[in-house]
Amino acid sequence: MNGDVRLRVEGLMLERLLERALAEGAQFRAVAPPHGHAILIDADPRSAAIVQRLCERFSLPCTVVARRGRDAMARRLRARATLLAGAVACLAALSAFFGRVWLVDVELAGGRSASVAPIERALEEMGVRPGMPKSAVDADRIESALAAASPDFSFVGVRLQGVRLLVEAAPAVAAPEVYDVGAGRDLVALCDGVVLSVNVQAGVACVEPGDTVVRGQVLIRGEERISKEETRGIAALGSVVARTWYSGEASAPATRVATERTGRSSVSAALVCMGLEYPLTEAEPFAAQETCVETLPIGGLFLPVEVRRVTAYETRERVVERDPAALRAALETLAFAEAGAAMGQAAPDGCEVADRWIEFTQDGAGALRARAVLEAHMDIAVERGALYRQGG
Amino acid sequence: MRPSVPALEWVSDVSGRAVRATAVGSRRILIENHTGIRDFSDTAVTLSTANGALCVRGSGLTLCEVRRNALIVRGEIRQVELPGEGDAP
Numbered sequence: 001m002n003g004d005v006r007l008r009v010e011g012l013m014l015e016r017l018l019e020r021a022l023a024e025g026a027q028f029r030a031v032a033p034p035h036g037h038a039i040l041i042d043a044d045p046r047s048a049a050i051v052q053r054l055c056e057r058f059s060l061p062c063t064v065v066a067r068r069g070r071d072a073m074a075r076r077l078r079a080r081a082t083l084l085a086g087a088v089a090c091l092a093a094l095s096a097f098f099g100r101v102w103l104v105d106v107e108l109a110g111g112r113s114a115s116v117a118p119i120e121r122a123l124e125e126m127g128v129r130p131g132m133p134k135s136a137v138d139a140d141r142i143e144s145a146l147a148a149a150s151p152d153f154s155f156v157g158v159r160l161q162g163v164r165l166l167v168e169a170a171p172a173v174a175a176p177e178v179y180d181v182g183a184g185r186d187l188v189a190l191c192d193g194v195v196l197s198v199n200v201q202a203g204v205a206c207v208e209p210g211d212t213v214v215r216g217q218v219l220i221r222g223e224e225r226i227s228k229e230e231t232r233g234i235a236a237l238g239s240v241v242a243r244t245w246y247s248g249e250a251s252a253p254a255t256r257v258a259t260e261r262t263g264r265s266s267v268s269a270a271l272v273c274m275g276l277e278y279p280l281t282e283a284e285p286f287a288a289q290e291t292c293v294e295t296l297p298i299g300g301l302f303l304p305v306e307v308r309r310v311t312a313y314e315t316r317e318r319v320v321e322r323d324p325a326a327l328r329a330a331l332e333t334l335a336f337a338e339a340g341a342a343m344g345q346a347a348p349d350g351c352e353v354a355d356r357w358i359e360f361t362q363d364g365a366g367a368l369r370a371r372a373v374l375e376a377h378m379d380i381a382v383e384r385g386a387l388y389r390q391g392g
Numbered sequence: 393m394r395p396s397v398p399a400l401e402w403v404s405d406v407s408g409r410a411v412r413a414t415a416v417g418s419r420r421i422l423i424e425n426h427t428g429i430r431d432f433s434d435t436a437v438t439l440s441t442a443n444g445a446l447c448v449r450g451s452g453l454t455l456c457e458v459r460r461n462a463l464i465v466r467g468e469i470r471q472v473e474l475p476g477e478g479d480a481p
Contacts, residue, residue, distance in 0.1 A: 014432075015428075015429045015430065015431060015432050018429050018432075018458070019428045019429060022428075022458065022459070022460045023460070025460075027457075027458065027459055027460075028455070028457075028458035029456065029457065029458075030454060030455065030456045030457075030458075031432070031454065031455040031456075031458055032454055033432060033433050033434035033453060033454060034432065034433060039432075
């Protein structure tokens with residue numbers, strides 16, 4: 001259909017009708033040839049109204065077959081006023097929804113981890129929260145305020161993405177320790193070990209590979225010779241890699257006590273009604289026993305009377321061996337975990353585990369004892385203050 | 393008063409009263425300056441003009457863009473009979 005309105009007109013000499021309509025200013029998009037005594041006319045609404053008026057005047061049957069375009073849309077909307085109201089309400093709701101910020105996300109940039117609590121607290125204090133209107137969000141102002149309130153972050157960016165307010169923050173990188181050559185200090189051993197290599201950048205090496213050192217021993221002395229007789233103190237700098245060992249222990253009894261029934265049992269019964277108990281049969285108690293209680297209601301749902309039957313089974317205790325493989329595996333896990341914890345405490349920055357072994361012993365009380373050892377290669381040269389921070 | 397001298401035939405062309413038929417292939421023909429639809433079926437469309445009847449024959453004919461003095465005939469057009477100078481109604 002080409003026109004906005006398709007009319008079906010019936011009658012004779014319909015060419016005359018078209019002539020009259022054209023004479024009155026009508027225009028037709030298409031006119032299908034007569035089929036029997038009827039033709040189909042596609043026309044705009046104004047021309048269709050002219051044809052309908054002429055048909056009414058000459059008593060010709062004229063029916064509207066279909067409508068399309070703006071005219072048809074307007075008619076449909078007039079017939080469905082609630083649809084229009086619903087569409088308007090929907091648009092208003094969408095506008096209200098998209099006019100607000102519903103998500104406030106804080107993301108860390110730069111691959112470094114840090115707590116975002118200060119940023120969230122600062123956002124809360126500024127009144128930035130889900131549900132606030134977008135018009136109230138001034139990204140530049142929030143950026144400046146967050147940057148001022150969060151000195152632990154080197155960059156804070158704020159941007160709106162639809163209904164989401166995204167705050168990107170990059171944690172600040174700690175400034176490197178400044179090496180002051182004039183501040184005299186020695187480097188001492190963090191823990192006991194056997195020296196593998198010595199790399200002195202400033203100062204004088206006091207140990208060499210193969211030496212055994214103890215915790216607190218001076219490894220690199222902070223001094224520099226300025227003349228044949230005179231030296232001056234400087235900050236020692238360098239690294240001393242040593243073999244160090246960390247051990248962990250775990251022990252557990254090789255046997256366990258198992259409870260088993262002897263086969264003897266006794267049954268006692270009592271009549272119970274509303275907390276009151278009337279014994280029906282008595283049973284012989286055992287020195288060690290397990291009991292099983294059964295309740296048998298006898299009064300139906302309306303009378304709270306029941307028989308409580310208690311079956312006592314005599315038991316005895318027996319010492320049985322634990323599964324040796326499972327026990328060793330459990331002790332190995334515990335011992336290595338303890339050794340790893342000790343190593344992690346001594347070297348928080350991590351170190352290379354060169355070797356590991358475990359040995360099992362049985363003590364006089366029958367307990368199995370596991371001792372795990374981790375051998376690590378690590379730089380043990382630290383300034384003396386680090387020892388004090390670790391407890392002297 | 394129609395010009396009788398061939399050299400003045402252009403006068404009737406520009407006067408706008410002479411019927412004008414413009415065919416585009418065999419599927420469409422634009423007819424201007426007709427004075428009415430005389431007869432219409434899917435095999436023939438007859439229009440009145442100042443010089444007589446203009447008839448378009450073919451099959452599956454329909455009228456498109458019908459205006460007061462112009463229209464387009466669509467369909468399989470096989471023959472167009474133009475009015476002669478002496479065929480005035």
